[in-house]
Amino acid sequence: MAEIRVSHVDKIYGATKALDDVSIDFADGEFYGLLGPSGSGKTTLLRTVAGFISADRGSVVIGGEPMEQVPVEKREIGMVFQNYALFPNMDVTANIGFGLRVRKLSGQEISRRVADVLDLVQLGELGARRPHQLSGGQRQRVALARAIVTQPRVLLLDEPLGALDKALRVEMQVELKRIQREVGITTIFVTHDQEEALTLSDHIGILKDGRLVQQGTPQEVYHRPADRFAACFLGDANIFDGGRLPSGEGGGSVAVRPESMWISMARPEDAAVIALQATLRQKIFKGATVTCLLDWHGQVIKVLAKGDELAGIADVGEVWVSWPREKSMRIPADR
């Protein structure tokens, strides 16, 4: 277990900067989610920490030890790949024991530790199976067990839940968090799924075009997005460009989460509330919630309402949409 310090890392492929001056401190034992659209550099950063890619500039330090000259196999990492990369010629036990075997541990020690980790990931009975005889969720557990059985200093997860279906993914998120807490390894987790990042991470870093746009706790990043991209990528947001709102707040734009807003027929009489008169165009029923699409001077406003909040509101027509002043999130105007 160790903290990881990534400082001013650049990686250039031809004309594109896959990583552009990225610096992140990963605290000892934390679960850090790297979030970004595809091509944002999140996997490149993960692979740089792993050692598969060497940075063109900057440094990676694990547990106080600079990694420039340290090859992958000497970095004491555990990695889970998107497609799991289980060895097809070995059964589950041999897959998990591989890292211990190349560390020249005794057969007895290997069996003991493999049995322990099989219990941890709740696969006790499946040691003799081959990877192709396992379900997606089971493969995922084997890959995780294989990565942590060597007690690595760092656990690197490259979209480990990407190949699972929705229900299984939610189940595995809980599992992943439980196992990570239990073993306490510093974990870096790459995903493009914002919900997954919010659920699992102690800290989140948002990447775009190779740059770190913002980092912080999930709450910080969600409630105080650094810019328009962060606001829209992590959750939904209605963006009001600088000066458009009647409140007259100068400079910058304002982002408002759809769930912070409500709709009413009459104008709310409250100074702490910002209210806009808009035209309700459509209600989309989603079970627990209803998404309302409104038109305000040509701009679409999205409002997320609970079903009972909409009693007495016609399906279409002139309404008021309002939100508490403190729910306005200030973001810099786009250049």
Place this chain on the structure above:
Amino acid sequence: MAMNRILMRLGRVYLGLILVFLYVPIMVMAAMSFNASEFYQLPIVFTTDWYARLWNNSAILDAAWNSIWIASVTTIIATALGTAAAIAFFRYDFRGKAILQVLLFPPIAIPWLITGTAMLIFFFAIGIGRGSRAVLLGHVALALPYVIVVVTARLRTFDPQLEEAARSLGASSWEVTRFVTLPWIAPGVTAGALFAFAVSFDQFVVSYFLSKPGDVTLPVLIYSAIRKGFTPEINAVSTIIIVFSMAMMVVVARYAKFGER
């Protein structure tokens, strides 16, 4: 409909003719190797005399032994070098890789006659001259591209992330090869080895150019023998080679099929 049926029948006849042209000469030869008459007289009078005589023909036995050990050593060297080269092509990007890969194919396409002549000139120029060493070097050079091509084909089905996973778990580059890569490409390596053996064992042209008179391989000996006239002994040894080659092809086919899995 009727047209179709005629075409199908024609197709069958065509296929039959192909098989006849391919196998009837071989079957005639095999039959004659069991015929007591030295002058191919019919009806066939069954005998295994010619096979028995092989055992006492030291020239044929020496040549057979030559062929077998040259093919075996060629197989070992070409398979080891070719597998290593295929893995290197798979794993690393380096300057000139594309050119090197392209250069692998002409030796397969260039007529052996020309390759043989070139080798003979070259080996004399550098002082190796003719003989078993020259034959061996020539055979390795001929077999190597086949091994690389076959192993490379198998490597196309190999997920490079498995090597990364092994490295992330602490495996050295040799351990990655030994425990992860080689087990996966084993069928390809085996098929490549059988190819190498076949290329060497069946090789006539290059062997003929590079071997010393009196110290020849089986195909060269057979050629010299039939120039003096056909003998049933040659039929016998040829039949043995055919049975042997076909058995090997069956093995290759099985491994090739295994490779598709």
